[in-house]
Amino acid sequence: MAQYTRVSGSVGLITLQSPRVNALSAAVRQGIVDMMQRALSEPEVKSVVICGQNGIFCGGADIKEFGKNMSGPPLIPMIHAIEAASKPVVAAIEGIALGGGLELALGCHYRIAHAKARVGLPEVTLGLLPAAGGSQRLPRLIGVPAALDLITTGRHVTAAEALKLGIVDQVTDHNTVNVAVKFAKRVAGQSLDPRRISTYPCPCPSDADALFEKAMQKVRRAARGAIAPVACVQAVRAAATLPYNQGMEREKELMATLFTSGQARALQYFFFAQRAVGKWSMPSGARWETSKPRPVHKAAVIGLGTMGRGITVALAQAGLSVVAVETQEKQLMEAKQAISGMLERGAKRSGVAPALDKVSYSHNIQPVADVDLVIEAVFEDMALKKKVFQQLSAVCKPGTFLCSNTSGLDIDHLACQTRNPELVVGMHFFAPAHVMKLLEVVYGPKSSPHAVATAMQLGKKIGKVSVAVGNCRGFVGNRMLKPYLEQALFLLEEGATPEFVDQVLEEFGFAMGVFRVSDLSGLDVGWRVRMADGLAQPDPTTGQPVRVRQGRRYSPLGDLLCEQGRFGQKTGRGWYQYDKPGSQVAKPDPWLHSFLDEYRTRHGLVARRIDHQEVLERCLYSLINEGFRILEDGIAAGPEDIDVIYVFGYSWPRHRGGPMFYAATVGLNKVLERLEHYHQAHPDVPSLQPCRLLRKLVAGGSPPIHKWREVIKKVHSQL
Numbered sequence: 001m002a003q004y005t006r007v008s009g010s011v012g013l014i015t016l017q018s019p020r021v022n023a024l025s026a027a028v029r030q031g032i033v034d035m036m037q038r039a040l041s042e043p044e045v046k047s048v049v050i051c052g053q054n055g056i057f058c059g060g061a062d063i064k065e066f067g068k069n070m071s072g073p074p075l076i077p078m079i080h081a082i083e084a085a086s087k088p089v090v091a092a093i094e095g096i097a098l099g100g101g102l103e104l105a106l107g108c109h110y111r112i113a114h115a116k117a118r119v120g121l122p123e124v125t126l127g128l129l130p131a132a133g134g135s136q137r138l139p140r141l142i143g144v145p146a147a148l149d150l151i152t153t154g155r156h157v158t159a160a161e162a163l164k165l166g167i168v169d170q171v172t173d174h175n176t177v178n179v180a181v182k183f184a185k186r187v188a189g190q191s192l193d194p195r196r197i198s199t200y201p202c203p204c205p206s207d208a209d210a211l212f213e214k215a216m217q218k219v220r221r222a223a224r225g226a227i228a229p230v231a232c233v234q235a236v237r238a239a240a241t242l243p244y245n246q247g248m249e250r251e252k253e254l255m256a257t258l259f260t261s262g263q264a265r266a267l268q269y270f271f272f273a274q275r276a277v278g279k280w281s282m283p284s285g286a287r288w289e290t291s292k293p294r295p296v297h298k299a300a301v302i303g304l305g306t307m308g309r310g311i312t313v314a315l316a317q318a319g320l321s322v323v324a325v326e327t328q329e330k331q332l333m334e335a336k337q338a339i340s341g342m343l344e345r346g347a348k349r350s351g352v353a354p355a356l357d358k359v360s361y362s363h364n365i366q367p368v369a370d371v372d373l374v375i376e377a378v379f380e381d382m383a384l385k386k387k388v389f390q391q392l393s394a395v396c397k398p399g400t401f402l403c404s405n406t407s408g409l410d411i412d413h414l415a416c417q418t419r420n421p422e423l424v425v426g427m428h429f430f431a432p433a434h435v436m437k438l439l440e441v442v443y444g445p446k447s448s449p450h451a452v453a454t455a456m457q458l459g460k461k462i463g464k465v466s467v468a469v470g471n472c473r474g475f476v477g478n479r480m481l482k483p484y485l486e487q488a489l490f491l492l493e494e495g496a497t498p499e500f501v502d503q504v505l506e507e508f509g510f511a512m513g514v515f516r517v518s519d520l521s522g523l524d525v526g527w528r529v530r531m532a533d534g535l536a537q538p539d540p541t542t543g544q545p546v547r548v549r550q551g552r553r554y555s556p557l558g559d560l561l562c563e564q565g566r567f568g569q570k571t572g573r574g575w576y577q578y579d580k581p582g583s584q585v586a587k588p589d590p591w592l593h594s595f596l597d598e599y600r601t602r603h604g605l606v607a608r609r610i611d612h613q614e615v616l617e618r619c620l621y622s623l624i625n626e627g628f629r630i631l632e633d634g635i636a637a638g639p640e641d642i643d644v645i646y647v648f649g650y651s652w653p654r655h656r657g658g659p660m661f662y663a664a665t666v667g668l669n670k671v672l673e674r675l676e677h678y679h680q681a682h683p684d685v686p687s688l689q690p691c692r693l694l695r696k697l698v699a700g701g702s703p704p705i706h707k708w709r710e711v712i713k714k715v716h717s718q719l
């Protein structure tokens with residue numbers, strides 16, 4: 001809807017009204033069309049201001065309407081009519097002008113923004129392009145290079161940057177609508193010809209071909225296989241090379257292809273999935289609306305290794321006071337230097353003062369006595385963590401939340417060490433913790449809803465996407481990773497090479513294949529865990545068959561590499577070879593190929609030809625099957641939680657929506673059928689055995705993903 005009022009005698013004020021972000025729904029578009037007609041027909045009205053209610057200009061097209069039958073007036077003619085109006089139209093931008101919202105503003109003759117407003121064309125993040133003239137007007141207004149940057153990344157820019165780029169005409173600290181009304185009065189009667197952006201020539205640099213070629217390479221590298229960024233470059237190219245009307249035709253054609261693509265569906269699903277994870281629930285029935293977070297002003301981090309340092313930086317950058325504790329004096333000094341450096345570099349990037357004074361350092365635990373929340377980030381060792389939790393429980397003031405950054409250990413065991421187990425939750429960060437967006441908030445059977453709400457709220461405050469998950473080995477992300485890694489190793493045993501497996505996964509859209517990632521994160525990490533679990537047996541004379549553990553197929557390949565000191569990039573050798581330790585350029589390693597040949601011969605394995613399909617299906621479907629088990633076990637509340645974890649924490653290609661969405665796209669019956677096929681061929685691999693929930697969903701006719709929660713509820717109620 002849109003409301004019309006006459007203000008200051010001669011200004012028609014049109015206010016968009018559609019909670020929460022004044023998206024351009026059919027009703028809002030109809031309102032704008034009607035109110036513009038009214039403003040233009042009233043002789044007393046000399047100029048028009050468009051604004052949005054509740055301090056938000058407009059969040060763009062209404063994404064909830066996508067895929068439904070189109071109703072109401074279309075956006076493009078509506079914006080053209082505004083641009084062609086005989087009276088000046090001023091956009092008063094408060095809060096945000098995004099996507100269609102900015103396109104609407106670009107159709108206006110003037111734009112006034114509040115200093116705290118942000119503008120942008122984020123359509124690419126939804127698998128689309130700015131198709132209400134944004135791809136044609138923005139390059140005409142700010143030039144090709146800047147428009148390419150904004151349109152292909154979808155990044156939001158501040159009002160200050162928007163002013164510098166020329167997107168807005170004025171920035172104000174005062175009431176934006178009042179300023180816009182005054183401005184509108186002042187420009188009433190002036191010629192509008194120089195203000196119609198569609199009539200501008202597109203300023204294009206002389207080396208346009210090279211510029212577009214470079215932009216194309218950049219977007220292809222940044223999001224492998226994603227089609228929207230490519231279409232965005234093509235649309236801007238049309239702006240630079242074609243007259244406006246033809247450019248608009250090209251924009252329309254490109255949009256038509258994107259709009260019906262699976263990628264746009266996946267990205268729009270993912271947009272709502274990110275919002276859905278904030279509305280968390282626990283099996284106890286506790287929910288986000290009814291569980292109040294407690295304020296956290298002061299926090300502590302225990303253990304200043306890589307993770308502890310990143311967490312300290314993330315907290316301090318969000319304005320919290322942090323007590324950073326490391327018991328080894330030398331490590332403490334090194335950590336202090338590293339944290340200060342990270343804070344300084346971060347501050348330089350964002351043009352603010354570094355939050356150095358937010359962090360105080362200590363080599364003992366006493367100063368944490370008065371903090372509101374502690375995040376333990378010591379070495380991944382249960383005995384050590386238990387000791388830390390006992391100490392924290394004794395030292396901290398009553399009510400302090402005690403959190404562990406464990407990546408998979410049992411939260412309940414830690415809670416049992418404390419006087420108040422209800423205050424204990426997991427906060428599983430991903431490395432580097434000040435950069436990676438994901439946070440798994442892990443609740444144990446005793447964790448209180450307040451503790452979960454507080455950790456979720458803190459996650460939001462420090463800029464993370466937080467997902468509440470139940471307590472089990474590896475939680476959601478690492479638990480699902482296990483069968484994926486396992487399949488990759490089995491494929492090597494059966495004849496594949498690391499290069500081939502990685503190539504298939506990278507073609508699917510992962511930035512790096514499984515073996516390149518292992519080399520990057522260090523093979524020794526998993527090796528130590530397997531040793532602690534009694535899985536990696538360096539001595540094969542223990543009587544246990546080398547390729548069997550606990551009655552299941554096991555591949556010792558990773559352990560054998562570690563025994564040779566091949567820990568990945570840091571040692572210059574792993575699944576690949578590197579020029580020197582620390583180098584990042586992975587090269588195929590002839591040593592590894594002959595090692596694999598010898599290994600197969602030793603174990604009577606005959607290498608066979610493995611194709612793309614098998615690599616993808618075995619790696620991905622075993623991971624997806626574990627995802628269904630996680631849903632069945634109630635560890636994740638819905639498929640959205642898993643998908644958000646995988647996209648933000650494990651670089652699952654976003655344009656494929658996440659593993660559970662991908663399964664729905666492929667077809668659950670196909671996933672089930674292929675898992676059955678592979679399980680028949682490998683009966684000693686339990687992770688290939690299709691789980692109950694998957695069978696149930698297929699038996700129920702493979703309902704769409706938004707209906708899975710109903711089936712999950714039924715499965716739980718039958719247990």
Ligand SMILES: CCC[C@H](O)CC(=O)SCCNC(=O)CCNC(=O)[C@H](O)C(C)(C)COP(=O)([O-])OP(=O)([O-])OC[C@H]1O[C@@H](n2cnc3c(N)ncnc32)[C@H](O)[C@@H]1OP(=O)([O-])[O-]
Nearest residue numbers: 020023059060061062063064098099100122130131132275
């Ligand atoms: C021809 C067409 C061409 C055109 O170029 C295409 C487009 O414009 S494509 C569009 C280009 N625009 C974009 O890509 C902008 C997408 N939006 C955003 O990036 C953020 O929502 C925003 C920054 C605006 C606010 O962040 P925040 O303050 O953290 O708040 P929040 O995120 O929690 O959202 C609050 C509620 O609003 C909902 N909702 C939001 N936007 C839309 C929408 N467009 N539609 C419908 N609903 C929308 C959201 O789901 C949530 O609902 P609920 O039921 O309460 O969960």
